Amino acid sequence: MNEELDSQLSAMFDDELPQAECELLALRLSRDRALQARWGRYAAIGAAVRGGDIRLGGMVAYEVSSALASEPLLADARERPMQPTGLTLARWWRPMAGAALAASVAALSILWLQQNSLPASAPLVARSTAPSAAPVEAPASYVVPRALEARAMRMPATELANYVVAHSQFSTPVSRGSLLSALMASESAAVGAPEQAAGAAGDPDHHADDSP
């Protein structure tokens, strides 16, 4: 069963899985946490295998975000209206058992991988189980903070994690969410790695999107 799933995931990333099977896999993704984790790993592996930079540079990050953000729900008629506070509210992006979520995750990864294999000037084409995304907004750069120190800081991972957790209690809620998300998600909580130079530094055309 796992081999079959791996085969399907791989085919989906390679754009070789028939649409009907894509939809079924997306539905399953919405329910299966372990499968979601495998999907995430395939996203990283796929990018590496293609020889592309895993880094989401330039237009890609924002376009993926826009596609994700503007992805319409698959079955509008099923959406329940939002309830007032205190009652169970309708789940967004979930017209049929989370398929939109899974489709959105699928769309995110597929768009990302496709963009990495296309010339920079090629238009972004949404290929997913969901309807086509809305036209993409003007791109924004995605940069790494400029390096100040080339030396690594010797700090054990657990010591840095301790400090981050202790500090997070004094952050604003939105900052706290980002901080803890980074701690949960990335390996950078390990011994500090040298910062990398900003990739798009000095490019005046790449700015945060003022238009949603």
Next chain:
Amino acid sequence: MQTTRPSDRLAWFVFALVVASTATAQEPRLWLERMNQALTARNYDGVFAHWQDGKVEMLHIVHRNQNGAVTERLASLDGSGREFIRTGNELTCYLPDKRTVIVETQSGEQGPLLAGFPTFDEKSADFYDIRELTRTRLNRRNTRVIAVTPRDEFRYGYRLWIDESTAMPLKTQLCDAHGRIIEQVVFASLTLASRIPDSAFKPEVATDGFQWLRSAPRAAGPEPANASALWSALKLPPGFRMTARSAQIMPGAQDPVAHLVFSDGLASVSVFVETRSEVVPADQQPVAGVANVGSASAFSTVIDGHKVTAVGEVPPATVRFIASSVKRSEAALSAASPGH
């Protein structure tokens, strides 16, 4: 009947304009406050994508506020397996890739999490420009797009897509002073639930054979509290001021660490000073330098033989500035010395 003079009418007109503009100017700030309150006070269950430094991660957040008691679980869905769970005063960090569990216990009330987080005030406005960019639909929700732009390079800015009905941030961008995006969070699904069961906050990590690092029980007596009073910052970036100080024993450690907090109303930086100094061989001394956890920066250095580490959601230059400015307070030192 007395008629108003043109000068009176003009004065009232100007007054009305000032009131209107003040109200308008305050509204984006109100959206920030509503958002922070919603993130703290509401119950929610969501899955979001986190972009930073060339990586995309999917995470799951469950948050519950039950009569002021906050329970929270944040878990990576993408394979790191890391989880963060807050239950009352206990913060547990599961790091399966390190085969380690960190348990930090806060004393007393839940402290700043509910009521003491930085708030944007008039002073903060000197260092950030905050405005509403537009109203738009995102994920079929009406949202207000609020931009918080730093006026210098000591802090980051934000673009926030705030749901008008619930005040939850559906999309968040962290930007540098030049407007370039350095981090992004986008919710793929978000449910606001009236009730969330305890089972939603159970860890999924199997911890057999893991190293457990817990905070040692704090010894009674004044010494831990005084530890932080010995330290302060000589200089701070514009707008930053000390907002909290304490001393705590980190998980796995024996001696208290002084914890100073500095904030400009939006960004905050913690400085940790190890209170025990010792002669460290040259080849084991910590190297001053910067590390990152996501977009947050950490800088560590040695001052008067004590290791000083600054951590905050600010640019690297800011943590270095603050950490390098920390000094021992001579007044506090003399007051603390025997004979007083």
